[in-house]
Amino acid sequence: MKLALVGDIGGTNARFALWNNGQIKSVKTLAAADFASPELAIGHYLSSLGLAPDTLSNLCLGCAGPVSGENFRFTNNHWTLNRTAFRQALELDNLLLINDFTAMALGMTRLRESERIQICPGAAESGSPSLVIGPGTGLGVSTLLPDDKDQWRVLSGEGGHVDLPIGSLREAALWQQLFGELGHVRAEDILSGSGLTRLYRSICALDKHVPQLSTPAEISAAALAGDPVAEEVLSLFCIWLGRVTGNNVLTMGTRGGVYIVGGVIPRFATFFQSSGFADSLCSKGSMSHYLKGVPVWLVTAEYPGLEGAGVALQQMLESASNFPGR
Incomplete structure (x- = not known):
């Protein structure tokens, strides 16, 4: 039996699931760093289910980064993908690549x-x-x-x-601190997991505190426990x-x-x-x-990116069946 597979590949994790009758099944999350390529990660996923790669027919991947052209380089991880080689390696009838936030949407x-x-x-x-x-x-x-x-x-x-927008004198002072470190300050430089740590270090440098925390999880926990510096980090992050x-x-x-x-x-x-x-x-x-x-x-949904990749794949297949000559 030929199968459809969906994937949601971000900078850190690669999530895979089978798409069957409009539902995701057999979800597994793999660390992208553990595999040299997406083909190897998919092979590992299928093997873990007792399936051979040639059982796949249709595949949709939501990929971190701008999706266009024959070659794709993932943002924030080391993977690359050539559409033709990838499709041939997995013997696919249909391959659909979409931006990971297209899948999320x-x-x-x-x-x-x-x-x-x-x-x-x-x-x-x-x-x-x-x-x-x-x-x-x-x-x-x-x-x-x-x-x-x-x-x-x-x-x-x-x-x-x-660009990261400025709305107060405090934000302007922090932006200057960030500019000295980065040269160009993007929204993502603050509004991300690593951005929490960067913002914490910037506040400590600006206010001449000795940094005590080193991870986003530590900063979040300290803020919720009432640490004033960490609390300002979360507050500014939300603002x-x-x-x-x-x-x-x-x-x-x-x-x-x-x-x-x-x-x-x-x-x-x-x-x-x-x-x-x-x-x-x-x-x-x-x-x-x-x-x-x-x-x-x-x-708070657990796998919205996988669900969205399934929606994209289903819409593509329905469109193809409605217009078989296309």
Whole structure:
């Protein structure tokens, strides 16, 4: 029997699952660093299920980085991929590569109410696009658009690499500190797991504290325990995320709602709910009214990227069956 496989490959982890009857099955998470190539990781995944590589027919991978052309280099890990060689190696009938945040955005179409937490109240504007944004190994940003054929389209980009916006004198001072270290300060340089550590070091340097913490997990735990420096790190992180999110809502008109995804925020979800995120999201001067009432949810679903890769694969196969000559 020929199988369909979906993957969600980020900078750190590669998640794989079988896609069967519109559902993900047999999910496994592998460390990208443990494999020299995605082909080897997929071979290991199939072997762990007692399956041979030639049992695959269709494959969709959500990949960290801009997806175009014959050759693809993953962002934030060492993997590369040549479409033709990859397809031949796995004997695939169909290979679909999409940006990992395209997959993440499509995953929002399958959320249950129990898999999201309301952060900002409001009513989603019917027919309007939605924003999907999330700090993880990097900062992903995508726009989800409904169409008139009961399908979904995604505008993917590299929004995590926009310039970090400044909204206060304190932020300006920290930006100068960061600029001295990095030269060019992107949103992702702060709004990511490693960004928490970078922001902590910058605050310590600016205020002449001796750093005591070295990992995002330590910083989050210390902040929740009341450490004032770590608490400012989380507070500014949430404020900056609100500022970047608000800029994206204004740019793309995403009044269909905002989905906060990724592995960072759920570690301090209660703190995030009462943080300055909501105020900084709406603090846009004469356009502040535009953002009030835009609903924001924190997504707690376990595998939205895999679900979205399945949606993308299913839409592609349905389109091919409807237009077999294409």
